[in-house]
Amino acid sequence: MTDILVLGGGYTGIAAAIRVAVRTRRIGGRVTLVNASARFTERLRLHQTAAGEKLADHSLEDVLSGTGIRFVQGRVAGLDVGRREARLDDGRVLGYDKLIYALGTVTDVSVPGVAEHAHVYDDYQGTTRLAERLAALDRGTVVVAGGGLTGVESAAELAEAHPGLHVVLVTRGRPGAMMGEKARAYLDAVLERLGVEVRAGVDVTKVLPDAVELAGGELIPSDATLWTTGTRGLPVAAESGLVVDERGRIVVDSALRSVSHPDVYAVGDAAAVTQPFGVLHGTCQGGIPTGLHAADSLAATLRGKTPKPFRFGYIHQPVSLGRKDAVIQFTRPDDSPRRWFLTGRAAVAYKETVSSSPITTFRLLKRGLVPVWAFALTAGLA
Missing domain, CATH: 3.50.50.60 (FAD/NAD(P)-binding domain)
Known part of the structure; x- marks a missing residue:
């Protein structure tokens, strides 16, 4: 054996x-x-x-x-x-x-205060603690640090689920920076419609119990901080x-x-x-x-x-924007954006298929089969 x-x-x-x-x-x-x-x-x-x-x-x-x-x-x-x-x-x-x-x-919680005062997505229990904290807030400000896929999806989801809260997305670059210009413009428009305030081009240097501190000393008040970067x-x-x-x-x-x-x-x-x-x-x-x-x-x-x-080779960058919207940027194998992208209901359906695919994949693997999507990614078909 x-x-x-x-x-x-x-x-x-x-x-x-x-x-x-x-x-x-x-x-x-x-x-x-x-x-x-x-x-x-x-x-x-x-x-x-x-x-x-x-x-x-x-x-x-x-x-x-x-x-x-x-x-x-x-x-x-x-x-x-x-x-x-x-x-x-x-x-x-x-x-x-x-x-x-x-x-x-x-x-990576090496930024001062992140380990003590920020919520992270390292496990299910930590995520439910954030959900409980947000459910207890009638109003207030939630800061999401990080403009990658996780940060963008989180900011949109929280803003849609908790319209009484003010969601601020802080990011060193531009949200969705890996996408093409048109897909990124759509993403920006949806975040604005959901009421997400985007602070791009800033660095968070410290997380406090009730605020985040930016390089230069500016404080953004925060009743809950979600750290999604690094x-x-x-x-x-x-x-x-x-x-x-x-x-x-x-x-x-x-x-x-x-x-x-x-x-x-x-x-x-x-x-x-x-x-x-x-x-x-x-x-x-x-x-x-x-x-x-x-x-x-x-x-x-x-x-x-x-x-x-x-x-x-990569094939896409699927981003949910709440439960009612999404944007899918199709990519070259090196993850650079192609000119094709999906938005709206079609993108929502696509994203849901992606999110639910692992469970289906496990069932296929038990039967000795490899899903078509996995074959495409690894066979150079992307």
Whole structure:
């Protein structure tokens, strides 16, 4: 038997676990998945949770049913890559022959006051605390820091769900800066219609209990602050001796193996995956394909075959703008914007399909199938 340990039960970890279980079933693969929570968190929908929406509850036991994967609930506290062991926070130790590291990233809280006074989207519990805080406010100001996809989606969602609150989006650049001019103009117009105040071109230097401080000393009063800018890999990777980049992500080769410890595969946000156009940024769009490829690479290695190099190209930037609007920017493989984009109801339907696709993907993977969208992303068809 070959013991395969998957750390992390997010989109990428689950996809990798199911795929490798299917691909190694006949050659003695025994797969264990470790996750801190017993539930699968739909990170693509955390902005909806923050706005107070009740979402479907998916237990990992249900998601993994029928796969033969053993689920262990626990938080990873340490990794000994020399002895091939993972240590959990309750003292349990799990050995492995091959490891798939899918622990993702956490919000970078190095800006003073963020850890103490800001809400972040690192887990479901933290997001529900923000939802409870907002529900208790009849009026007031909510500051959302960060103009990327998460910040924009959150600002729009909160403004729509809580019309009595004043939502301020503060960002170093321009919201939706990665989009084409027309799609970005549509995004700007929707934010204005929802009453979101956009403060672009500013840096937050400190978060206070009741305000955020900008470079230059200006204070923006805030009854609740949501921090969505910047991520880092968990320290467990660097502390184990795995080679990581400046953001704590595990550096991998073309087969998604650690460059320093080839029995460790890293996927999703936790991996620094290089393509001809640069290093992949952390999204579900890129994460699940890395999980599938790592599983295939591992299975090929166990069969004595040479793994194929990972290939990937982006296809879109889907952004929800509340429950009634959205904008979808279609992209080239390097994530630069094409001239095509969707808005309005068509974009809402498209975005909902994207957000719900992982659950469908898991079902297909159990049957040994790969979704068409994942094949397109990794086969150079994008």
